[in-house]
Amino acid sequence: MTTTVLPPEQRRPNRHTKFTTICFIALVFIYIFNTNTLISFNIFTDHKLIITSFKSTPNPILIVKQLIIQEPNLTTNQRFKNNLPEFNNPEFETRANEFLKQCKLRFFMTWISSPFNVFRDREFLAVDALFKTNPDSCLMILSNIMGSDHGFQILKPVIDLGFQVQAIEPDLNFLFKNTPAGSWFDNITNGSHDPGEIPFAQNLSNLIRLVVLYKFGGVYLDTDFIPLNDFSGLRNSIGAQSANRFGNWTRLNNAVLIFDKNHPLLYSFIEEFALTFNGNRWGFNGPYLVSRVVKRGGSNLSVLAPAAFYPVRWSRIGGLLRRPVKEGERRWVEAKVVQLKESSYGVHLWNKQSRRLRIEEESVMGRLISEYCVVCTFF
Numbered sequence: 001m002t003t004t005v006l007p008p009e010q011r012r013p014n015r016h017t018k019f020t021t022i023c024f025i026a027l028v029f030i031y032i033f034n035t036n037t038l039i040s041f042n043i044f045t046d047h048k049l050i051i052t053s054f055k056s057t058p059n060p061i062l063i064v065k066q067l068i069i070q071e072p073n074l075t076t077n078q079r080f081k082n083n084l085p086e087f088n089n090p091e092f093e094t095r096a097n098e099f100l101k102q103c104k105l106r107f108f109m110t111w112i113s114s115p116f117n118v119f120r121d122r123e124f125l126a127v128d129a130l131f132k133t134n135p136d137s138c139l140m141i142l143s144n145i146m147g148s149d150h151g152f153q154i155l156k157p158v159i160d161l162g163f164q165v166q167a168i169e170p171d172l173n174f175l176f177k178n179t180p181a182g183s184w185f186d187n188i189t190n191g192s193h194d195p196g197e198i199p200f201a202q203n204l205s206n207l208i209r210l211v212v213l214y215k216f217g218g219v220y221l222d223t224d225f226i227p228l229n230d231f232s233g234l235r236n237s238i239g240a241q242s243a244n245r246f247g248n249w250t251r252l253n254n255a256v257l258i259f260d261k262n263h264p265l266l267y268s269f270i271e272e273f274a275l276t277f278n279g280n281r282w283g284f285n286g287p288y289l290v291s292r293v294v295k296r297g298g299s300n301l302s303v304l305a306p307a308a309f310y311p312v313r314w315s316r317i318g319g320l321l322r323r324p325v326k327e328g329e330r331r332w333v334e335a336k337v338v339q340l341k342e343s344s345y346g347v348h349l350w351n352k353q354s355r356r357l358r359i360e361e362e363s364v365m366g367r368l369i370s371e372y373c374v375v376c377t378f379f
Helices: 019-036 076-082 093-102 121-133 149-159 172-176 181-189 200-216 264-276 287-297 315-321 327-343 365-371
Strands: 039-044 046-057 061-070 106-111 138-143 164-166 218-221 225-227 237-243 249-259 302-304 347-348
Touching: 019 218, 039 149, 039 225, 093 138, 093 164, 106 121, 106 200, 121 149, 121 365, 138 200, 172 181, 172 200, 181 200, 181 264, 200 249, 200 264, 237 287, 249 287, 249 347, 264 287, 264 347, 302 347, 315 365, 327 365
Parallel strands: 106 138, 106 218, 138 164, 237 302
Antiparallel strands: 039 046, 046 061, 218 249, 225 347, 237 249
């Protein structure tokens, strides 16, 4: 295994305007403590901070009677465009090809978020477990923030052990080129299509995972999927989230995707995304999309049973996180750990439902993440 460590000049730091603004506001309040001055001023071109009717006391106590962040009369589309990450990294294609060219197995994740929302302990578990079960693979994280120095420090414990992982800001122009994704994105950014109420980062992630597999081929994993087995024997596969009593799938999921480069079904997924996009229905552009397309027919595809990637339903994931108390619960935990290790490629933690739940020691997941790790610092 070789370690890929980018020199500081190639790890392009992000510009966190919000952080600068918060610091500026903090200085303003320090000033307020020492003066009784009415303040009304512009912070930057599209916001105004207004502070009125305040006084400071010797204790000290600050009483603020009016604090307003005022925005100009922007349309919904203008606000959307102002908050849209640029994703036009001109170095992406060269760096991606260089990083991936010698990989035995290519894994991809996405992390599109606000500047303050980097990987936490829960997301790091997915990276930690991946290299325990697939040590000769490489992982590329496509992200607007994880390529920063802060993001690099989060991933550094894995890199220092010699595993190949790199976070990089993508170039949507390159990824979307010669696919239906390009015209869809143009229509979104120019206001022709409504981005909808669902967080746009979620829908953009649904699309980026499709185009990056179409361009490079490999395995896509959600950051709340904990790998438990070697993926090298899988090709052109997708997992069923649910199945009927006859074993026929009823819904697929896009949290785990394994496809060859330029696979025609990936193109069909991208085309469906562009033609039917609905930003107001959760899952419509993700799990429901892949289900719709595969139901219409597709060749050179294996649909794996729910046990492969989704052995536990989202409504029952909490049971894997709780520490057993009674003897019967301990026996169930022991049996469940053996079952998952033998019959599943991994466990989807359904973070939308479980992110507020703590993974307790001696629970099913506590046992698994303590065994399937290379850094092993969760507990």
